Amino acid sequence: MFEFFLNDREKAYWKEVRDFVKNDISTQLIKDMDAGKIETGRPLVEKAGGKNLLGARFPSLYGGRNLNWTAEVAAVEEVGVLGTSLSCAFVMPSIVGEAINLFGTEALKEKYLKPTNQGRLYSAEALTEPRGGSDFFGATTTATRSGDHFVLNGEKRFVVGAQDSDYFLVYAKSAPDAPPHESISCFVVERAMGVKVQSIYNLLGTRGGGTGRLVFKDVRVPAENVIGKLHGAYQIFNRMMVPERLLSGAGAVGMGKAAIDVAARYSTRRKAFGATINNFQAVSFMLADSVASLDAARALVFAAAKLVDTGADGRRLVSEAKKVGTEAAWQAINNSMQMMGGIGYTSVYPIERFLRDCRLAMIWTGTNQIMNLLIQHEYYKELGREKGEFRDVEFDAISPDEEEKNYG
Ligand SMILES: Cc1cc2nc3c(=O)[nH]c(=O)nc-3n(C[C@H](O)[C@H](O)[C@H](O)COP(=O)(O)OP(=O)(O)OC[C@H]3O[C@@H](n4cnc5c(N)ncnc54)[C@H](O)[C@@H]3O)c2cc1C
Numbered sequence: 001m002f003e004f005f006l007n008d009r010e011k012a013y014w015k016e017v018r019d020f021v022k023n024d025i026s027t028q029l030i031k032d033m034d035a036g037k038i039e040t041g042r043p044l045v046e047k048a049g050g051k052n053l054l055g056a057r058f059p060s061l062y063g064g065r066n067l068n069w070t071a072e073v074a075a076v077e078e079v080g081v082l083g084t085s086l087s088c089a090f091v092m093p094s095i096v097g098e099a100i101n102l103f104g105t106e107a108l109k110e111k112y113l114k115p116t117n118q119g120r121l122y123s124a125e126a127l128t129e130p131r132g133g134s135d136f137f138g139a140t141t142t143a144t145r146s147g148d149h150f151v152l153n154g155e156k157r158f159v160v161g162a163q164d165s166d167y168f169l170v171y172a173k174s175a176p177d178a179p180p181h182e183s184i185s186c187f188v189v190e191r192a193m194g195v196k197v198q199s200i201y202n203l204l205g206t207r208g209g210g211t212g213r214l215v216f217k218d219v220r221v222p223a224e225n226v227i228g229k230l231h232g233a234y235q236i237f238n239r240m241m242v243p244e245r246l247l248s249g250a251g252a253v254g255m256g257k258a259a260i261d262v263a264a265r266y267s268t269r270r271k272a273f274g275a276t277i278n279n280f281q282a283v284s285f286m287l288a289d290s291v292a293s294l295d296a297a298r299a300l301v302f303a304a305a306k307l308v309d310t311g312a313d314g315r316r317l318v319s320e321a322k323k324v325g326t327e328a329a330w331q332a333i334n335n336s337m338q339m340m341g342g343i344g345y346t347s348v349y350p351i352e353r354f355l356r357d358c359r360l361a362m363i364w365t366g367t368n369q370i371m372n373l374l375i376q377h378e379y380y381k382e383l384g385r386e387k388g389e390f391r392d393v394e395f396d397a398i399s400p401d402e403e404e405k406n407y408g
Contacts, residue, residue: 001077005302010071017053017075024051025082033085033208034353039200040164040210041089042122044082049119054093058101062109063117069242069305073250077298080254084357085209087251088160089122095243096123096169099186099236103228112167112188124161125169125240126189126214129154134370136171136237137180141216143172143187148223150174152189152216155198158364162197163210166190170216175231186233187221194219205356238315242308244365245318249301249325252361253294256329259354260290263336263344270340283339290332297321297328316378323371326361333358 006014024047032038048054049063057072058064072094079090093116100113115121129139141154152172159168167190174185189195198213228236264287267278277283304317333354337344344351362368394400 001074002298002302003074005070005306006074010067010074013053013056013065013067013071014074014078016051018078020048020051020053021078021082024048025086030083030086034083036207038208040122041086041092041161041208042164044086044089045093045122046119048090049093049117052118054090054119055097055113055117057094058097058113058117062097062101062113063115064097069246069308070302072243073246073301073305076247076250077254077257077301080251081258083255083353084206084251084360085160087247087255088206088209091243091247091251092123092125092161093117094247095240096125098240098243099169099227100188102239103186103236104188105224107224108188108227121166122161122164123167123169124159124165126156126159126162127171127237128156128158130157130213133158134367137184137234139171139173139184141170141172142176143174143185143221145174145223146220149220150185150187150223150226152187152219152221154216155213156216157213158201158211159214160206160209160211162212162214163200165210168195168214169227171233171237172216178231181234182231184233184237185230186227186236188225188227189216189219189221193221204359205353206360238313241366242314242318245322245371246301246304246308248361248365249297249304249321249323252326252329252358253298253301255354255358255361256290256294256297256332259329259333259336259351260287260294262349262351263287263339266340266343266349277339286335286339290328290335293328294332297325300324316375316382319366319371319374319378322365323368323375326358326368330358330362 003011025044029043055063056065056067060066076091079087097113097116100108112121116123127136129141131140132138143150143152167188170187170189171184172187173183175183196215198215200210200212203211267283268276270277301321304314304321307314307317333351337351337355343349
C-alpha cells in the first residue's frame with residue numbers, strides 16, 4: 001500500500017476496511033464459495049454495510065461516507081486479497097450506485113442506493129448479453145413502453161449475483177431504430193418483477209458469486225425505475241466504467257501482492273542445495289520483477305483515482321489502470337507459483353485460487369483488448385489536441401530531410 005497518498009480521513013477508512021478484511025471474513029466463507037456451497041456474496045455485503053464500508057464515495061445521506069476515489073482504491077486493494085467473488089460483492093454497490101447517485105431521482109436513491117450501501121439490498125449489474133459483451137451498444141434486450149411501465153424482453157449472461165440479488169441494473173434497447181448511442185435506457189429491475197435465472201455457470205475461478213444467465217420475459221418495470229434520460233444510457237454506461245475498471249485494477253493489485261507475500265515468506269524458509277531459495281537470484285528476481293510491476297500498477301491506479309477525483313473522466317488512465325493492474329497481478333501470481341515449485345500448484349496454498357480468480361480480471365469489466373482500444377483512441381485524441389504546445393522533437397533529428405519523409 002502507498003499510504004503516503006492518503007490524507008487522514010482516507011487513511012482512517014482504508015484502515016477500517018483493512019481490519020474488516022482481516023477480522024470479519026472467515027476462511028470458511030472463502031472455502032465454501034470456492035467449493036460452490038455458497039452462491040452469493042451477500043454475507044460480505046451485510047457485514048460491510050453494517051459497518052458503513054460500502055459505497056464510501058457517496059453522500060452520507062444515502063449511506064455513504066462522502067469520501068473519494070482515492071480512498072476507495074486504497075480500500076479495494078485490501079479487499080482484493082479475498083478473491084474476485086468477494087471483491088465483486090464489495091464493489092458492486094459502488095458500481096450500481098454510481099449510476100443511481102449521479103443520474104437517478106431522489107426516490108431511486110432513497111429506495112435503492114441507501115439500503116444498498118447499508119448492506120440491506122444486494123445488487124448486480126446486467127450488461128453482457130449472450131450475443132456479446134464488448135459490443136455493448138449492439139444490445140438486443142428490448143424495453144417497450146406500455147402505459148406507465150416498460151416491458152423488458154431478452155437475456156443477459158455472466159451476471160455475478162444472478163442467483164441472489166434483490167435487484168439488477170439492466171441496460172435495454174428502448175429506441176431500437178435510433179443510432180446505437182441514443183437507443184439504450186438503464187433500468188432498476190427488481191428480481192420480484194419477474195426476472196428468471198436460467199443457469200449458474202461452472203467457473204474456473206471467481207466461484208460462489210452466483211454468476212448466471214438472466215431471462216427477461218415480459219418483465220414489467222415501472223417507468224420511474226428508468227435511471228437518467230430515456231434512451232440516454234450512453235452517459236451512464238461511460239460513467240459506470242470508471243468504478244468497474246478502476247476498482248478491477250485496484251483489487252487485482254491487492255490480490256497480486258497477497259500472492260507474492262505468500263511466496264516471499266515461503267522462499268525464506270524453503271531450502272534447496274543447502275540454502276533457502278531466496279538466496280537464488282532466479283527466485284528472488286522473480287520477486288523483484290513482481291514487486292516492481294505491482295508498485296508501478298498501484299501508482300497508476302492511484303494516479304487514475306486522483307485524476308477522477310479532480311472531476312475529469314480519466315478514460316485513458318482508468319483503462320490503463322485496469323489493464324496494467326490486472327496484468328501485473330497475473331504476472332505476480334504466476335511468478336509466486338513458480339517461486340514455490342510444485343506445492344504452489346496445490347490447494348495447500350491459496351496461490352492456485354488466486355491464479356484461477358485473477359484470470360478473469362483480464363476479461364471482465366471490458367477485456368484488456370478493449371482497454372487497448374480505448375487507450376490508443378484517447379492517446380491519438382490527446383496528440384491532436386496537444387499539437388503546437390510542446391517542443392517538436394521530430395526536428396531535432398540529425399539529418400531532417402523533408403524529402404525523405406515519404407508517407408506513401
Ligand atoms: C465470471 C464472469 C463474471 C462476469 N460478471 C459480469 C457481470 O456481473 N455483469 C455483466 O454485465 N457482465 C459480466 N461479465 C461479462 C464480461 O464483462 C464479458 O465477458 C466481457 O466484457 C467480454 O465479453 P464477451 O464474453 O461477450 O466476449 P466478446 O465480446 O465476444 O469478445 C471475444 C474476444 O474478442 C475480442 N474483441 C471483441 N471486440 C473487439 C474489438 N473491437 N477490438 C479488439 N478485440 C475485440 C475480445 O477482447 C475477446 O478477446 C462477466 C464475465 C465472466 C466470465
